[in-house]
Amino acid sequence: MKLVYVFDAYCGWSYGFAPAMSEIARRHPALPVEVVSGGLFTGARRVPIREFGYVQDSNAKISELTGVRFGAAYQRLIADGSFVMDSGAAARGMAALRTAAADRAVHLAAALQEAFYVDGLSLSDPATYRKIAESAGLDADGVVAALRSPAAQAAAEADFRRSHEIGVDGYPTLLAVDGDRGAVLARGHATADQVDRLLARIG
Template identity: 40%
Template sequence: MATTGERVGLTYVFDAYCAWCHGFAPSLRAFAEARADHVDLRVLSAGLYTGARALPVSAHPGLVRESVRIAELTGAHFGAGHRRTVAEGSTVMDSADAATGLEALLAQPGVDTLRTLEAMQHAWFVDGLSLSDPATYRVLADELGLSPLAVACSYAAPVTRARARAALRAVRRLSVESYPALLIATAGGNHHRLGGPLTRVEELTTAFDKYMHRVSAPLEGTCTS
């Protein structure tokens, strides 16, 4: 485990439209709470559905099958609103818009990062709300105790979309190809991945503690004071 007072940077690569991220949310929260004294969490939007992949849900016929499988494996809840939206088929999943919405929410004073991620996932995977609709962010702001007007203005601001694009570029530089991805920064500027979408909290904390013990242990044959 990290020594007392030592804080470690973790990067969580997440997409609000990623069903596996929805299934991973309880493990992430439990891990972050268990290691709250040692971890600083940065969230980057993955860009799962951008460019040519930003299409109506009807263009992704495997979504229902995927959600059923994820629910079975993780216990994640997929609500009636989500099922209706998928069945109707016209809503476009655009991860660039979702990334902009995330930046707009996280820019607000006093915001809780994990609660914000969970609220966005709930909006899509339970209520079936479009993450491209500005009205969705007013709803989320109200749920999170934030100013709906401030969030709406931030969502519409070019600087917020620029921050979202920067986050998407940062993910591409990390060369992460599957999500969710929880990454620990290494001394050399690289990243070590902790677990995967089905990794339970006990396994995450064990992997984190083992990694921190390994990197903090003195090398054999070196001098110690």
């Protein structure tokens, strides 16, 4: 059995779930985790953030339920309203980070979201991935080179297909997959304890 964690780096609910996901991975080191990027803001949904008028109310609810904080630099982005979230660029970045350290994908996904939601950094900017790589002790030049490679684009597209094929239509979604069988452990919000109880039932 393995876990399949489908998230979008620009999804506030995925950011809220990141601490629980990190705790789940810590509690179950023998369970492989496949981290898959979703495509929340692609195509026609790549518009200035001001067009998503619900963002601040949603963030308040996320903070209340999960305890995560949204940093001052991110708040300034929201207030300005011109920033465009591009899930394709974020998925390429996640692919580059996975290439550098596949066994740390859960941690790196969380770091990617902190870069945006705390530090207000663009996930389309190679400098963001250089910073994440350096903080994680990875080869920063290698990560930036991977980000710019055709392989990263192919991996991002494969992630979007994978998310669709397993029927994920909302982020985050955590699945337990064993062969052809899959069970939903979390969708939108869950605590590590709640996920553990479901894992115990199916394990």
